[in-house]
Amino acid sequence: xxxxxxxxxxxxxxxxxxxxxxxxxxxxxxxxxxxxxxxxxxxxxxxxxxxxxxxxxxxxxxxxxxxxxxxxxxxxxxxxxxxxxxxxxxxxxxxxxxxxxxxxxxxxxxxxxxxxxxxxxxxxxxxxxxxxxxxxxxxxxxxxxxxxxxxxxxxxxxxxxxxxxxxxxxxxxxxxxxxxxxxxxxxxxxxxxxxxxxxxxxxxxxxxxxxxxxxxxxxxxxxxxxxxxxxxxxxxxxxxxxxxxxxxxxxxxxxxxxxxxxxxxxxxxxxxxxxxxxxxxxxxxxxxxxxxxxxxxxxxxxxxxxxxxxxxxxxxxxxxxxxxxxxxxxxxxxxxxxxxxxxxxxxxxxxxxxxxxxxxxxxxxxxxxxxxxxxxxxxxxxxxxxxxxxxxxxxxxxxxxxxxxxxxxxxxxxxxxxxxxxxxxxxxxxxxxxxxxxxxxxxxxxxxxxxxxxxxxxxxxxxxxxxxxxxxxxxxxxxxxxxxxxxxxxxxxxxxxxxxxxxxxxxxxxxxxxxxxxxxxxxxxxxxxxxxxxxxxxxxxxxxxxxxxxxxxxxxxxxxxxxxxxxxxxxxxxxxxxxxxxxxxxxxxxxxxxxxxxxxxxxxxxxx
Ligand code: AGP
Numbered sequence: 389x390x391x392x393x394x395x396x397x398x399x400x401x402x403x404x405x406x407x408x409x410x411x412x413x414x415x416x417x418x419x420x421x422x423x424x425x426x427x428x429x430x431x432x433x434x435x436x437x438x439x440x441x442x443x444x445x446x447x448x449x450x451x452x453x454x455x456x457x458x459x460x461x462x463x464x465x466x467x468x469x470x471x472x473x474x475x476x477x478x479x480x481x482x483x484x485x486x487x488x489x490x491x492x493x494x495x496x497x498x499x500x501x502x503x504x505x506x507x508x509x510x511x512x513x514x515x516x517x518x519x520x521x522x523x524x525x526x527x528x529x530x531x532x533x534x535x536x537x538x539x540x541x542x543x544x545x546x547x548x549x550x551x552x553x554x555x556x557x558x559x560x561x562x563x564x565x566x567x568x569x570x571x572x573x574x575x576x577x578x579x580x581x582x583x584x585x586x587x588x589x590x591x592x593x594x595x596x597x598x599x600x601x602x603x604x605x606x607x608x609x610x611x612x613x614x615x616x617x618x619x620x621x622x623x624x625x626x627x628x629x630x631x632x633x634x635x636x637x638x639x640x641x642x643x644x645x646x647x648x649x650x651x652x653x654x655x656x657x658x659x660x661x662x663x664x665x666x667x668x669x670x671x672x673x674x675x676x677x678x679x680x681x682x683x684x685x686x687x688x689x690x691x692x693x694x695x696x697x698x699x700x701x702x703x704x705x706x707x708x709x710x711x712x713x714x715x716x717x718x719x720x721x722x723x724x725x726x727x728x729x730x731x732x733x734x735x736x737x738x739x740x741x742x743x744x745x746x747x748x749x750x751x752x753x754x755x756x757x758x759x760x761x762x763x764x765x766x767x768x769x770x771x772x773x774x775x776x777x778x779x780x781x782x783x784x785x786x787x788x789x790x791x792x793x794x795x796x797x798x799x800x801x802x803x804x805x806x807x808x809x810x811x812x813x814x815x816x817x818x819x820x821x822x823x824x825x826x827x828x829x830x831x832x833x834x835x836x837x838x839x840x841x842x843x844x845x846x847x848x849x850x851x852x853x854x855x856x857x858x859x860x861x862x863x864x865x866x867x868x869x870x871x872x873x874x875x876x877x878x879x880x881x882x883x884x885x886x887x888x889x890x891x892x893x894x895x896x897x898x899x900x901x902x903x904x905x906x907x908x909x910x911x912x913x914x915x916x917x918x919x920x921x922x923x924x925x926x927x928x929x930x931x932x933x934x935x936x937x938x939x940x941x942x943x944x945x946x947x948x949x950x951x952x953x954x955x956x957x958x959x960x961x962x963x964x965x966x967x968x969x970x971x972x973x974x975x976x977x978x979x980x981x982x983x984x985x986x987x988x989x990x991x992x993x994x995x996x
Contacts, residue, residue: 390475390489391415391461392567393584394548396558396603397575401457402433402449404588408577409439409461411584414640414784414984414991415489416463422446423476423485425555426454430485434460434474456558458548458578460487463990466495467512476550477516479523480507483552486522488515489580490544490565491995498540514543522549530559531600531611538563544741544994548578560601565994566739566766569593569601569608571622576603582625583782590625594765623765639983641785641877645969646836649829651790652962654779655797656825659805663822667805670758670774677809679728684755685712686746687734688993690788690872691795695734696865697961698799704958705807715742716996719749727754732802735759736783736791737992738766745996747772760798762791776802785984786991787877789969792869793832793962800825800958824959831953835966842967845932845948846974852903855880856894856929857968858887858920859907866961867907870968877976877986887920900928905971907934908942909952909964921945934967 391412395401405422420442421434431454433446439461446452460475467473476485492498495514498521503509507520518537525536530551538545544564551557560567560578570577571591578601579585582592595601598613610618637643659666683702685695692714699710713723715733719742725731731750735743738761747757747768759772762780769775778794804821807813849855855874857867867884874882885894887906898904904924908917921931922945933946936954943949950967954960976983 390463390580391584392458392487392489392546392548392578392580393460394458394487394558394560394578394603395575396456397572397605398455399575400449400453401455402446402452405457405459406439406443406446406449408579408584408588409459412461412580413439414786415580416461416990417985418464418469419462419471419474420460421474421476422449422452422457422459423478423487423550424452424454424457425550425552428552430478430482430550430552432476432478432485434476435471436469436474456550456555458485458487458550458558465491465995466514473511473513475515477511477513477519479519481523484519484522485550486515486519487548488518489546489994492517492541492545493543494541518545518547528553530554530557531602531615534559534561534600535611535613535615546580556604558603560595560603562595562599563597564744564767567595568765569595569603571608574605576605576608578603583784586625591622592625593620594623596770597767639785639973639977641787641789641973641983644783644785645789645966645973647781648790648793648836648966649833651778651780651794652797652832653829654781655794656801656828658779659801660822660825663819665801665805665808665818665822667776667801670776672774672806672809674809676756677806680706680708680730681726681728682708683710683730683732684718684723684725684750685710685732685734686715686718687743688715688740690792690869691734691736691743693865693869693872694792694795694799695732696868697796697862698732698734698803700862701799701803701958702806705803705813706810707812715740715746719746725750725753725755729755731755731757733757733759733768733772734761734795735768736762736788736795738763738768739992739994741993741995744768744771760795760802762794784991786986786989787873787972787983793965796962797825797828820956821958824956828959828962831955831963832966835952835963836970839970842950842970843974845950846971846978848948849903849932850878850975850978853880854897855882855903855905856898857882857884857905857907858890858924859884860887860913860917861910862957862961863907863909863913863917863964866964866968867905869965870905870907870972873969873972874975876989877972877981877983878979879981879987880975887917890920891923895923895927898924898927898929902929903932904929905932905934905968906946907964908939909934909936909960910957911936914939914941918942918945934964
């Protein structure tokens, strides 16, 4: 979970590398480094700590001469954050430099083999074996050498490689780790994520697993795993540069929360056509759809929480059993899979290792896979049988917001579309749903604009050390997400509980002053929730309720209440989660935390 970048052109490379690394820091930020070829040498500047330290140390790269270079921002997996474990790593002879994102699973064996040939290792990382393996297999041709070296690697890698013997070119390669090549005028780039080079170019090549790219100032060539030339389509990115900038907000998270109306509009509207739901982009076979017997939904973190809502939607609209699983559990639980099943994977980044592995497991066992994913060209998007994109745009803040609500919208569209195609969706039901979906962006806008009340309540509670969320049914799944949002950026201990389960144990933790956030947005469960709220209040808890505007009784049983508009059950979660996202944000900001880059976390978890 690191960020990789490379530049080759006529300008000084280091300042450009550092600027791009700033936009990759959400991928990992415990150390950073650059390597640049100049005057017959590869100059390396790398150090532990935030990228800013390296910028200060090199005067924003101006102290590092040379116009071809690679850069890296790290999230430690092998070897704790330190200067010597930072990337780039030089080969023993100093003639090759490598930056790596991913994990080399057989690095110990390789290290042993190379040590037997006299190689010395200066770091504890897995990545350093790559630079020495390249030296070991050096054939004087960067592409041939790289292919010979990676042939011995097991695991995942996105690589940027410099060679002193071929100082006019740079090589790159990817396997199970994201890497994109950018085409410029007289200069070219490699990068882990498109937003980081959007200010430099909009023309990119999406690399396939096992492909090598060879970049010079004026040319880019691609080769497959056998070293044979490969032609590739250029992909013109339409995202605006500001997508990568904060748009005037203090944090990317607030910017992305406020972008939810647009993200919902982008995700929903292209799929509503002539009073019908149109997901023909999925190319689902109608016979297959009619024979579909079961659905499995698999994902991690917030995407898993969206998946829980997907289970309710698919079971409601299709009337077939749906199982929802955490990917890291699913893949080792020997799931019961049959060809007449469907596996839906959900992922913002499209690069989450456990979700990828779960998808590959299902495919290996002949089960169709459908991915709901946000990043175009990501591994999941390219490997799934069917892909339903959430058009939420790039999401930079580690805590997902707009991608999560866009995922729920995608699940609503998918469930209703499959029911429509199977003739199970009544016209009035569809008309009601489409009307609610079309009204959603504006509803979200109004609620997000009215955020001051949430900010006030956060100022009342941001010093609490334990906060519990309770809810029933859909509200329980939303409580899980509300609690995760709070935990990951505020560092407050928080748990989400099915409200009816409290009295079977967790209520023993409730004492005077404990904050309980109670979600009560389903009319049929209001009475039950009122009872659960009184249970915790009787133990002295303070209760902040999230309730529907037409709930006339909730104020009698809680200390504070945040109201949300009452909508059809299917779309209600997208609105109900908004005040919980805002609450988490304001609490974290009031506690002075780094809201966009919370400790110990990274935006996409590309290792197990
Ligand atoms: C959520 O805010 C976190 N960033 C995390 O739980 C995330 O949802 C999880 O890692 C899954 O990521 P993905 O959607 O990119 O697969």
